[in-house]
Amino acid sequence: MAEKIATREAYGNALKALGEKNEKIVVLDADLSGSTKTAVFAKAFPERFFDCGIAEANMTSMAAGMAACGKIPFISTFAVFGTGRNYDVIRSSICYPKLNVKLAMTHAGLTVGEDGATHQSLEDIALMNALPNMTVIVPADAMQAEGAVFAAAEIEGPVYLRFSRAKTPVIYPEGHRFIPGKADIIKDGKDAAIFACGVMVSKAMEAAAALSNEGIEAAVINISTIKPLDRQTVITYARKCGRVVTAEEHSVFGGLNSVISQCLSEEYPVKVKAVAVKDVFGQSGKADELMEYYALTAGEIVKAVKSF
Amino acid sequence: MENDKLSAIALRVRRNIIKMVNSASSGHPGGSLSGVEIAVLLYFEIMNIPSFSDENRDKFILSKGHASPLLYAVLCEKGLFPAEELLSFRRLSSRLQGHPDMKKLPGVEMTTGSLGLGIGAAVGMALSAKSDGKPNRIYCLCGDGEIQEGTVWEAAMAASHYKLDNFTLIIDNNGLQIDGDVAKVMSPYPIDEKLRAFGFEVVTAENGNCFDCLREAIGKLNDKNGKPKAIVAKTVKGKGVSFMENNASWHGTAPNEEQTRQALKELGEN
Incomplete structure (x- = not known):
């Protein structure tokens, strides 16, 4: 895993490629096009790019109106503003009427780094999960990010895409086919099942390698689509492994741990250990320092697997 | 369309608003009645709607969605559904939801x-x-x-920034909201000057319940100057029903049977 690319980078490039293929794609941003990488699209298709200024709620409303006219709007800003400030709009004007808007939000989670708690969204997956008609996708690397952009355009209805600021390891090979709604078994195993999403997938792989050295074979399952959840794979691996660990760069409430626990409590009740942010806000610091401080590391996953 | 024809439609719309809200025992009569002339003039004279599936049709967005009885009564007059369906308003499984739902009822342009x-x-x-x-x-x-x-002001800024002279905002300025006089609750005044400062071309309709007055206001607006349009229409909340007029308590209250009879009598129904 030598190469590192930020998923937001892959988003920007994929968006431009998508724009070349599909004229219905329009892109709206809220004064962060350089950071969210929608500027790549804006440069290629200035007539289909609309800066909405620092007005996230109205950007979201306008996207709803454009979708009602047959466009496929991708709207972008930081995840914390793009799911929080405009929540009412996403709920009432996009999800309720099931309009075809793609919410592609970047700078999610702690890996935003130095900007601190105001800019670190740790609740966005919870907010989006709770909305009927919403699909929630958290790509694990740049390859998946690219695939997810194209997949989102094919899905009829609202999609939330969660991207990161930080450069993270590329896990999948060139040409990886992203299938929405399908969990991906990256490494098989029988002793423990580690379900991970986003930047935590590569850490889960590190953890599994370390565990393997100690004779513990952990399966690593990438849950890149949180909603709808691939329940069958989750149940199969819980049955097979018995020990279940979840890993996410998100609050322990309402994200990956919640959906997996909910599924297993109904279908196959087992203990589920969470590697997640424990009901606290973040703070300023380097991305790696923060991941360490808030216990989102391969080492923590190893500890969780051994804690049963 | 001639004023007497428009007035006849407006009268039926008013009666239906009262009947719907009475039938549902809930809903918002005051702000539905204040906007009747605005909606009727738009749908029956101003807007170009060859059909509700025509891509090039003009569109009406009821941003004050609680005035759904007004929208439903007007869409019914446009022949989108039979009058009997109006009485399903706010009932379980009805297409006529408490607030407009574009996926349930054809003709509703936005939820x-x-x-x-x-x-x-x-x-x-x-x-x-x-x-x-x-x-x-x-x-x-x-x-x-x-x-x-x-x-609202974020949207106003964007309309002006993108030079949307194909956009017309109408303010139903009936002066009352749930807690009372808008000027006392949280004054939005001066509305016209605020909109002008946001880049709108603004005209005031001194009587927003008068077809001639509204028509004249719309006629003053210049279509192709790169500016979004706004009409501040001074209306009467509860217009047409004496005991509802200018009374904030009828914002979201349904009339009982006796009040409904009285209202319909005033609206010329025997």
């Missing part, structure tokens, strides 16, 4: 209900039409209390 959001969607529609070189005009009706929502 609204959370105040301050319909206008942003309307601006998005106008921008979509403008950037595609399409002829659609987008009309949006906001309440004067609704414009206390900050998103």
Whole structure:
């Protein structure tokens, strides 16, 4: 895993490629096009790019109106503003009427780094999960990010895409086919099942390698689509492994741990250990320092697997 | 259309608003009655709607979604559904939801209900039409209390920034909101000057319950100057029913049987 690319980078490039293929794609941003990488699209298709200024709620409303006219709007800003400030709009004007808007939000989670708690969204997956008609996708690397952009355009209805600021390891090979709604078994195993999403997938792989050295074979399952959840794979691996660990760069409430626990409590009740942010806000610091401080590391996953 | 024909439609619309709200024992009669002339003039004279599936049709967005009885009564007059269906308003499984649902009822251009959001969607529609070189005009009706929502002004800024002269905002300025006089609750005044400062071409209709007055106001607006349009229509909340007029307590209260009989009598129904 030598190469590192930020998923937001892959988003920007994929968006431009998508724009070349599909004229219905329009892109709206809220004064962060350089950071969210929608500027790549804006440069290629200035007539289909609309800066909405620092007005996230109205950007979201306008996207709803454009979708009602047959466009496929991708709207972008930081995840914390793009799911929080405009929540009412996403709920009432996009999800309720099931309009075809793609919410592609970047700078999610702690890996935003130095900007601190105001800019670190740790609740966005919870907010989006709770909305009927919403699909929630958290790509694990740049390859998946690219695939997810194209997949989102094919899905009829609202999609939330969660991207990161930080450069993270590329896990999948060139040409990886992203299938929405399908969990991906990256490494098989029988002793423990580690379900991970986003930047935590590569850490889960590190953890599994370390565990393997100690004779513990952990399966690593990438849950890149949180909603709808691939329940069958989750149940199969819980049955097979018995020990279940979840890993996410998100609050322990309402994200990956919640959906997996909910599924297993109904279908196959087992203990589920969470590697997640424990009901606290973040703070300023380097991305790696923060991941360490808030216990989102391969080492923590190893500890969780051994804690049963 | 001749005023007497429009007036006949407006009268039926008013009666239906009362009947719907009475039948549901809930709903918003005051702000539905204040906007009747505005909606009737738009749908029966101003807007170009060859059919509700025509891509180039003009669109009306009821941003003050609680005035859904007004929208439903007018869409019924346009022949989108039979009058009997009006009485399903707010009932389980009805297409006529408490607030308009574009996926349930054909003719509803945008789902609204959370105040301050319909206008942003309307601006998005106008921008979509403008950037595609399409002829659609987008009309949006906001309440004067609704414009206390900050998103209204975000949308106004965007309409002006993108030079949406195909967008017309109409403020139903009936002067009352749930807690009372808008000027006392949280004054939005001066509405016209605020909109002008946001880059709108603004005219005031001194009597927003008068077809001639509204027609004259719309006629003053210049279509092709790169500016979004606004009409501040001074209306009467509860217009047409004496005991509801200018009374904030009829914002979201349904008339009982006796009050309904009285209202319908005043509206010329025997």
